[in-house]
Amino acid sequence: MSLRRVLLLLAATPVAFAAAAWFWLLHTEPGAQWLWKQAESATGGALSATSVSGSLGGGVTLHSLSFENDAVDIDVSNIRLTARVAVLPVRIFVTEAHASGFSLRIPDREENRDGSTDLHEIFAKLQLPFEIVVEALDIEDASFDGFVGEEYLSFGFASITGGWKDAIRIDRLQARTPYYDLDGTGQMWLHGRNEITADVERRQRRGSRLHRRAGAAGQHR
Numbered sequence: 001m002s003l004r005r006v007l008l009l010l011a012a013t014p015v016a017f018a019a020a021a022w023f024w025l026l027h028t029e030p031g032a033q034w035l036w037k038q039a040e041s042a043t044g045g046a047l048s049a050t051s052v053s054g055s056l057g058g059g060v061t062l063h064s065l066s067f068e069n070d071a072v073d074i075d076v077s078n079i080r081l082t083a084r085v086a087v088l089p090v091r092i093f094v095t096e097a098h099a100s101g102f103s104l105r106i107p108d109r110e111e112n113r114d115g116s117t118d119l120h121e122i123f124a125k126l127q128l129p130f131e132i133v134v135e136a137l138d139i140e141d142a143s144f145d146g147f148v149g150e151e152y153l154s155f156g157f158a159s160i161t162g163g164w165k166d167a168i169r170i171d172r173l174q175a176r177t178p179y180y181d182l183d184g185t186g187q188m189w190l191h192g193r194n195e196i197t198a199d200v201e202r203r204q205r206r207g208s209r210l211h212r213r214a215g216a217a218g219q220h221r
Helices: 003-027 027-044 119-124
Strands: 051-055 059-068 073-086 091-106 131-147 151-164 167-176 181-189 196-204
Touching: 003 027, 003 073, 027 051
Parallel strands: 091 131
Antiparallel strands: 051 059, 059 073, 073 091, 131 151, 151 167, 167 181, 181 196
16 A cells, blocks of 8 residues: 555544544434533533433434523423534534423522522523524423513413523514414523513414513613
């Protein structure tokens, strides 16, 4: 074997290895399970699921997904999604996702597990070390409790696009209840002044399932 062929082989080996590892991560079940373990570790155990099956590229299903810390409790009965991963910087693009049994609850301040009542500290705990870009998420049977102004909102179906890292961003929200259709955008910064901006149009049908328990708050100082 000539020196040129040896050099070409040495150059091609790491490229082939990287390609094989990338395929393993995105297109095999063990790869998806390994990535999930890294996500659980990166969030300090706040993220969990009872089972992970399938592959990110072909579609992965997570059962009893939960994200819990002192700032928020999120539970999802089942979610199936397809995703792609970008590096430098690390970003996860959720290209399509379908979830059912979605619940988001902001604990009362006295319920915070570490006793903290500082809103800046609580919101800071929602920041992620990597960005999640949601290109399409459909949710059936969802409820939000105490999210803004201690309101409770439930709806049968919602479609969302947005992102999550140092802010939770909703680029498009379309939700349907038996009595209202909702369309809107919004963003909540998880650092600095923790500003919350929202632009929501609510079209009434016959009544409302939106139960206001206290005045709405648009910004935490």
